[in-house]
Amino acid sequence: MKNDIRCFACGKAHLTKDEVGINKKMLGRDIKQFYCLDCFAEHLDVTTDELLAKIEEFKEQGCTLF
Amino acid sequence: MYSVLTGETMIYADNAATTKISDKAFEKMLPFLQEQYGNASSQYSLGIKAKRAVEQARKQVAEAIGAQPAEITFTSGGSEANNWVLQGVTKLFKGEDIHIITSSIEHHSVLNVCRALETENIKVTYLPVNKNGLVLVDDVISAVKPNTKFVSIMLANNEIGTIQPIAEIGKYLHGKGILFHTDAVQAVGHIPVDINKLHVDFLSASAHKFNGAKGTGFLYKRASVDLPNLVFGGKQEHGYRAGTENVAGIVAAGYAIEENVKEMRKTAERLQAMVQTTVSEIRERIPDVWINGNAELRLPGTVNLGFNGVSGESLMNILDLKGVCVSTSSACNSVNDEPSHVLLALGLSEEQAKSAIRISYGKYNTIEEAEYIASAICDAYSKIKSAI
Numbered sequence: 001m002k003n004d005i006r007c008f009a010c011g012k013a014h015l016t017k018d019e020v021g022i023n024k025k026m027l028g029r030d031i032k033q034f035y036c037l038d039c040f041a042e043h044l045d046v047t048t049d050e051l052l053a054k055i056e057e058f059k060e061q062g063c064t065l066f
Numbered sequence: 067m068y069s070v071l072t073g074e075t076m077i078y079a080d081n082a083a084t085t086k087i088s089d090k091a092f093e094k095m096l097p098f099l100q101e102q103y104g105n106a107s108s109q110y111s112l113g114i115k116a117k118r119a120v121e122q123a124r125k126q127v128a129e130a131i132g133a134q135p136a137e138i139t140f141t142s143g144g145s146e147a148n149n150w151v152l153q154g155v156t157k158l159f160k161g162e163d164i165h166i167i168t169s170s171i172e173h174h175s176v177l178n179v180c181r182a183l184e185t186e187n188i189k190v191t192y193l194p195v196n197k198n199g200l201v202l203v204d205d206v207i208s209a210v211k212p213n214t215k216f217v218s219i220m221l222a223n224n225e226i227g228t229i230q231p232i233a234e235i236g237k238y239l240h241g242k243g244i245l246f247h248t249d250a251v252q253a254v255g256h257i258p259v260d261i262n263k264l265h266v267d268f269l270s271a272s273a274h275k276f277n278g279a280k281g282t283g284f285l286y287k288r289a290s291v292d293l294p295n296l297v298f299g300g301k302q303e304h305g306y307r308a309g310t311e312n313v314a315g316i317v318a319a320g321y322a323i324e325e326n327v328k329e330m331r332k333t334a335e336r337l338q339a340m341v342q343t344t345v346s347e348i349r350e351r352i353p354d355v356w357i358n359g360n361a362e363l364r365l366p367g368t369v370n371l372g373f374n375g376v377s378g379e380s381l382m383n384i385l386d387l388k389g390v391c392v393s394t395s396s397a398c399n400s401v402n403d404e405p406s407h408v409l410l411a412l413g414l415s416e417e418q419a420k421s422a423i424r425i426s427y428g429k430y431n432t433i434e435e436a437e438y439i440a441s442a443i444c445d446a447y448s449k450i451k452s453a454i
Contacts, residue, residue, distance in 0.1 A: 025379070025380070025383050026380055026383050026384055026387075026450075027380055027450050027453050027454055028376070028377045028379075028380050028450065028454060029377070029403075031453070031454050032454075033453070033454075035453070043449060043453060044384060044387060044449060046387050046388075049071060050071060050387060051387075053071050054383070054386070054387060
């Protein structure tokens with residue numbers, strides 16, 4: 001089922017579980033607003049590929065947010 | 067510029083977790099992995115040389131803590147040493163109704179053994195700490211019962227770096243028929259450690275915490291004290307721990323501890339300056355940051371900081387993206403998101419405990435790195451605050 005979470009920077013709809021998870025890992029578990037991957041990379045001043053690499057690491061650790 | 071994809075350039079400030087092996091220790095261990103690969107129990111020259119190297123390391127380790135070489139048994143690390151002494155001592159009193167004392171902020175390799183011992187009807191008192199993370203000597207004295215046979219209190223805490231009054235506790239326990247152990251994994255090679263001044267019967271340490279290799283540690287056992295064997299088999303390690311010795315790791319441990327003890331004073335001064343720089347620069351931009359643990363009685367390179375309204379896990383993850391390695395004890399590694407038992411023991415709320423990060427500098431860090439880390443922490447803090 002698609003969620004109704006939008007990127008609060010660009011408005012992109014239906015953020016993926018990975019996008020929501022990386023926001024929670026980087027900003028805190030209780031956050032109420034989320035960035036899409038590209039906007040989040042810009043906010044953190046890193047590349048999208050670097051965020052994708054971190055997502056893979058978190059999955060390897062068994063993090064249930066992803 | 068750091069890249070998480072290539073791992074190029076990184077600032078490592080998690081030396082309480084593990085340290086980089088020193089160049090000298092690395093150089094000295096290498097021959098025992100290749101051309102000098104003999105088994106230390108073999109009776110020909112190659113084996114005799116390996117045995118000689120192990121005994122040389124035993125002397126180096128013993129000298130570093132004021133012990134006799136025969137009082138040192140090499141183990142696989144600190145956890146093994148802690149497990150051995152706790153389980154071994156209680157075996158000495160098998161069938162007796164005994165009581166042991168430890169603190170609530172011990173490493174899990176002590177706490178989890180204590181919990182297992184409780185299932186065998188051994189009574190355990192877990193002493194509290196004050197808000198600075200110190201075990202009070204009076205609390206130890208009050209906890210002693212007629213059947214108390216063993217006390218285990220760590221020398222320096224791994225999360226907050228607080229140094230415990232082991233010498234005072236040891237002095238009190240001495241001569242009372244109570245065996246005394248200290249988990250000195252974070253202390254050995256970083257602050258002066260002398261088993262005679264500490265009045266301990268047992269002391270555990272781990273080589274990779276003092277710039278040796280992973281997979282090697284040791285237990286100091288006072289010569290006059292008994293302890294059942296850890297591993298039955300051959301006669302290695304005075305018969306206490308059978309199995310072919312990790313010669314290369316043991317050799318590295320000897321040189322690493324010798325080097326760290328020799329450089330200790332100068333290193334400690336540098337580390338204190340790095341911690342001071344980090345804390346003062348962060349405080350300029352984030353005034354409500356706080357230090358967890360004792361501000362003075364602390365390992366020179368370790369500081370645990372709390373940040374209002376920001377999770378330590380978030381800070382650690384953003385710093386990781388920027389190539390900075392620090393630690394938080396409440397990070398999710400699977401399904402576990404428990405706050406640190408050490409920080410809770412200080413009286414922190416769950417939220418405060420989850421807002422902490424530990425920075426632990428080592429001898430290879432520089433003051434420039436400390437400045438960079440302070441700036442990176444403040445930037446990460448701002449990015450989190452501006453997004454939540």
